[in-house]
Amino acid sequence: xxxxxxxxxxxxxxxxxxxxxxxxxxxxxxxxxxxxxxxxxxxxxxxxxxxxxxxxxxxxxxxxxxxxxxxxxxxxxxxxxxxxxxxxxxxxxxxxxxxxxxxxxxxxxxxxxxxxxxxxxxxxxxxxxxxxxxxxxxxxxxxxxxxxxxxxxxxxxxxxxxxxxxxxxxxxxxxxxxxxxxxxxxxxxxxxxxxxxxxxxxxxxxxxxxxxxxxxxxxxxxxxxxxxxxxxxxxxxxxxxxxxxxxxxxxxxxxxxxxxxxxxxxxxxxxxxxxxxxxxxxxxxxxxxxxxxxxxxxxxxxxxxxxxxxxxxxxxxxxxxxxxxxxxxxxxxxxxxxxxxxxxxxxxxxxxxxxxxxxxxxxxxxxxxxxxxxxxxxxxxxxxxxxxxxxxxxxxxxxxxxxxxxxxxxxxxxxxxxxxxxxxxxxxxxxxxxxxxxxxxxxxxxxxxxxxxxxxxxxxxxxxxxxxxxxxxxxxxxxx
Amino acid sequence: xxxxxxxxxxxxxxxxxxxxxxxxxxxxxxxxxxxxxxxxxxxxxxxxxxxxxxxxxxxxxxxxxxxxxxxxxxxxxxxxxxxxxxxxxxxxxxxxxxxxxxxxxxxxxxxxxxxxxxxxxxxxxxxxxxxxxxxxxxxxxxxxxxxxxxxxxxxxxxxxxxxxxxxxxxxxxxxxxxxxxxxxxxxxxxxxxxxxxxxxxxxxxxxxxxxxxxxxxxxxxxxxxxxxxxxxxxxxxxxxxxxxxxxxxxxxxxxxxxxxxxxxxxxxxxxxxxxxxxxxxxxxxxxxxxxxxxxxxxxxxxxxxxxxxxxxxxxxxxxxxxxxxxxxxxxxxxxxxxxxxxxxxxxxxxxxxxxxxxxxxxxxxxxxxxxxxxxxxxxxxxxxxxxxxxxxxxxxxxxxxxxxxxxxxxxxxxxxxxxxxxxxxx
Ligand code: SF4
Ligand code: SF4
Numbered sequence: 087x088x089x090x091x092x093x094x095x096x097x098x099x100x101x102x103x104x105x106x107x108x109x110x111x112x113x114x115x116x117x118x119x120x121x122x123x124x125x126x127x128x129x130x131x132x133x134x135x136x137x138x139x140x141x142x143x144x145x146x147x148x149x150x151x152x153x154x155x156x157x158x159x160x161x162x163x164x165x166x167x168x169x170x171x172x173x174x175x176x177x178x179x180x181x182x183x184x185x186x187x188x189x190x191x192x193x194x195x196x197x198x199x200x201x202x203x204x205x206x207x208x209x210x211x212x213x214x215x216x217x218x219x220x221x222x223x224x225x226x227x228x229x230x231x232x233x234x235x236x237x238x239x240x241x242x243x244x245x246x247x248x249x250x251x252x253x254x255x256x257x258x259x260x261x262x263x264x265x266x267x268x269x270x271x272x273x274x275x276x277x278x279x280x281x282x283x284x285x286x287x288x289x290x291x292x293x294x295x296x297x298x299x300x301x302x303x304x305x306x307x308x309x310x311x312x313x314x315x316x317x318x319x320x321x322x323x324x325x326x327x328x329x330x331x332x333x334x335x336x337x338x339x340x341x342x343x344x345x346x347x348x349x350x351x352x353x354x355x356x357x358x359x360x361x362x363x364x365x366x367x368x369x370x371x372x373x374x375x376x377x378x379x380x381x382x383x384x385x386x387x388x389x390x391x392x393x394x395x396x397x398x399x400x401x402x403x404x405x406x407x408x409x410x411x412x413x414x415x416x417x418x419x420x421x422x423x424x425x426x427x428x429x430x431x432x433x434x435x436x437x438x439x440x441x442x443x444x445x446x447x448x449x450x451x452x453x454x455x456x457x458x459x460x461x462x463x464x465x466x467x468x469x470x471x472x473x474x475x476x477x478x479x480x481x482x483x484x485x486x487x488x489x490x491x492x493x494x495x496x497x498x499x500x501x502x503x504x505x506x507x508x509x510x511x512x513x514x515x516x517x518x519x520x521x522x523x524x525x526x527x528x529x530x531x532x533x534x535x536x537x538x539x540x541x542x543x544x545x546x547x548x549x550x551x552x553x554x555x556x557x558x559x560x561x562x563x564x565x566x
Numbered sequence: 567x568x569x570x571x572x573x574x575x576x577x578x579x580x581x582x583x584x585x586x587x588x589x590x591x592x593x594x595x596x597x598x599x600x601x602x603x604x605x606x607x608x609x610x611x612x613x614x615x616x617x618x619x620x621x622x623x624x625x626x627x628x629x630x631x632x633x634x635x636x637x638x639x640x641x642x643x644x645x646x647x648x649x650x651x652x653x654x655x656x657x658x659x660x661x662x663x664x665x666x667x668x669x670x671x672x673x674x675x676x677x678x679x680x681x682x683x684x685x686x687x688x689x690x691x692x693x694x695x696x697x698x699x700x701x702x703x704x705x706x707x708x709x710x711x712x713x714x715x716x717x718x719x720x721x722x723x724x725x726x727x728x729x730x731x732x733x734x735x736x737x738x739x740x741x742x743x744x745x746x747x748x749x750x751x752x753x754x755x756x757x758x759x760x761x762x763x764x765x766x767x768x769x770x771x772x773x774x775x776x777x778x779x780x781x782x783x784x785x786x787x788x789x790x791x792x793x794x795x796x797x798x799x800x801x802x803x804x805x806x807x808x809x810x811x812x813x814x815x816x817x818x819x820x821x822x823x824x825x826x827x828x829x830x831x832x833x834x835x836x837x838x839x840x841x842x843x844x845x846x847x848x849x850x851x852x853x854x855x856x857x858x859x860x861x862x863x864x865x866x867x868x869x870x871x872x873x874x875x876x877x878x879x880x881x882x883x884x885x886x887x888x889x890x891x892x893x894x895x896x897x898x899x900x901x902x903x904x905x906x907x908x909x910x911x912x913x914x915x916x917x918x919x920x921x922x923x924x925x926x927x928x929x930x931x932x933x934x935x936x937x938x939x940x941x942x943x944x945x946x947x948x949x950x951x952x953x954x955x956x957x958x959x960x961x962x963x964x965x966x967x968x969x970x971x972x973x974x975x976x977x978x979x980x981x982x983x984x985x986x987x988x989x990x991x992x
Contacts, residue, residue, distance in 0.1 A: 189935035297586035299622040308625030458651040493754030495640035509750030
């Protein structure tokens with residue numbers, strides 16, 4: 087048995103290995119490391135040593151092997167030198183394409199080891215956290231990181247390529263690397279407790295980290311598999327993990343509460359059945375303060391559907407759409423356009439009245455606009471009505487109805503009077519909501535909007551008379 | 567290169583809470599596929615494979631600073647928390663704030679770069695212009711060489727798409743749902759046609775630039791990491807067959823690098839405490855696996871489902887499911903079979919197969935050889951012949967083989983799911 091006598095780095099090993107290789111000394115006869123086994127019991131020479139004569143010609147080590155050696159020499163594993171020599175020896179005396187024989191135990195072991203090392207280097211690139219410091223009025227970035235293997239020299243050049251425009255230092259327990267804008271210099275290591283650097287910006291990063299965590303998917307094991315707790319102490323965001331995990335169920339509950347529920351109309355129901363089902367809807371909180379459901383009204387055979395925003399005080403009392411002041415305006419415009427309201431299916435995007443008390447203490451119930459989630463909650467009723475009535479044309483009055491029908495918030499002033507294509511109906515036409523006409527700033531504006539609505543309804547009437555299709559074809563209806 | 571004034575941390579934190587939260591539903595997180603050297607005097611580079619700089623307790627990789635510029639949106643896509651009919655708190659960044667955050671995050675090695683998307687507040691082009699401004703400032707003013715992924719806002723004009731690609735490494739226009747009928751129900755203002763038009767514009771422009779580069783000395787980069795898209799799964803009744811078919815077409819027509827699938831979770835009910843076992847997440851994972859088979863294993867999308875079973879099995883990976891349905895194809899002799907056949911063996915990955923083909927030049931391979939490659943032997947063993955192993959022909963014909971391939975119920979473990987969901991690899 088020969089005990090190798092070398093400086094335990096790649097260069098030292100190379101010199102020693104070259105000597106052995108030239109002498110043809112078999113791997114099993116060499117003791118590369120005291121820790122690598124009980125072989126040292128055999129002493130330094132072996133009388134049975136079999137020296138193979140080297141084959142003729144110069145032996146050229148494949149370039150790939152040098153890459154392997156560079157990686158593997160940085161492993162913390164005690165058998166690394168032994169493994170490298172075994173492969174080297176076999177490359178020379180067995181096959182020079184041995185490295186491709188992945189199923190060979192030595193090659194498989196080497197590949198596994200390299201995988202571990204590459205991963206360790208990769209994790210260093212990932213998990214180093216720089217802190218900004220001030221050195222004599224100059225920005226300098228410092229980090230402390232503990233790799234699994236002594237790979238600092240393999241890992242550090244990455245940071246020079248990426249952050250070459252500022253100076254930085256990376257400390258590990260055994261070694262440190264320092265970039266001075268020209269080259270990386272290596273120095274002694276530092277225990278973590280001596281590394282002291284504060285960076286107020288860590289808090290911004292933590293906020294980000296907490297905000298992108300999705301409490302609906304807690305997978306601690308998966309997280310730890312990729313980000314082993316051994317690295318956590320130098321990563322500021324990991325301090326939040328226990329709390330994030332602890333609060334996840336509560337946050338989910340909170341999300342469940344806030345998540346916008348939607349009404350669930352019975353499938354395949356008739357209009358009458360839909361209306362009956364809506365009586366007991368409580369998909370949003372508006373219902374609790376309303377007196378009556380205000381469902382759509384009109385013949386199922388209607389070719390024209392008019393959709394408003396939400397019922398008002400009068401509508402709530404009567405349980406019928408467009409019967410208050412806004413209804414009067416609508417009726418006036420329908421008449422002007424030559425449309426008989428009895429032929430129209432009239433409904434609204436939200437089916438209950440939303441209001442608040444008046445600040446003056448009067449009994450008047452002040453109209454309040456439904457919130458986004460309330461509109462969202464109510465939308466299935468409107469869709470069910472459309473699916474049932476299959477109108478040839480839908481007139482959306484106002485931005486809320488427009489949003490419900492077009493899938494985006496329209497600008498009424500600019501987009502009214504246009505016919506939109508839609509999957510809900512052959513055409514959708516947008517116009518002013520009668521309430522918006524009543525709320526006009528000036529008399530001029532009021533008159534203008536009123537004329538607009540009359541004109542738009544006349545256009546609707548015109549569209550219907552030109553359009554031979556009595557009803558919407560089935561294919562473009564949502565089946566909700 | 568630093569900006570003169572440091573923004574107020576507190577204000578930024580408040581905005582981050584809203585605009586990072588709102589962006590987290592976008593499934594794409596990769597920062598790979600680009601190559602950009604650091605500019606002189608600048609910071610940042612991209613080197614092929616992206617890096618996950620952290621992991622959140624949901625098991626997901628944090629690679630990019632993923633933000634919405636604003637979550638104000640005039641669209642009403644039902645599946646989206648930012649839709650106009652939502653009461654979610656709203657906020658918006660100034661482009662300069664996003665630039666600053668990106669640089670500060672990057673400098674501390676928190677991230678590989680920026681993923682920037684936005685709600686559509688106002689017009690599509692006005693929104694797209696703001697996204698572009700962030701990317702342009704990062705590249706030109708700050709000589710930033712890190713990764714930038716820009717979302718192509720629905721309906722953005724061709725000129726803006728062309729400019730976006732000059733600064734971004736990757737672009738993505740979201741298809742959202744596999745068929746128009748699904749969009750009609752959930753996002754009536756969006757069309758497949760508009761999304762695929764954006765994709766074509768990206769693809770065509772990138773070919774043009776490639777051609778030009780052949781003639782020019784000065785090379786132009788146009789979205790060097792290509793384009794991706796995202797599809798929401800489970801919000802409509804569309805089958806996996808429809809989804810995989812749509813994806814396959816997107817890969818073919820627009821050379822997409824990747825289709826991301828995002829399981830739609832309508833309402834987390836109170837029982838949602840163990841969400842990782844939700845069928846929707848398993849389905850999402852199965853789609854990633856199937857997608858992977860189409861891209862790297864020479865499977866055609868239609869092979870993975872049948873008319874009778876248009877959805878992927880939840881309890882079995884799609885390759886095993888295919889193998890069970892095509893038992894006459896097996897056993898495959900690992901010492902003689904061609905690459906295509908080996909790729910169809912359950913438990914064999916692409917790398918395994920390539921190494922095995924190398925290794926069998928040395929000698930006939932045995933079971934222990936294959937196990938050394940760390941293949942999933944407990945699955946593969948029913949389907950392969952080696953120098954010293956012939957699978958039980960009876961078992962290969964047996965109905966119970968399916969059960970042997972299924973992981974025991976609880977083995978559909980989080981770990982499995984996470985691993986394959988991240989890579990899609992089996
Ligand atoms: S407003 Fe609509 S969603 Fe809300 S309770 Fe009434 S019917 Fe249901
Ligand atoms: S356009 Fe985008 S942000 Fe706006 S609601 Fe639709 S999916 Fe959400």
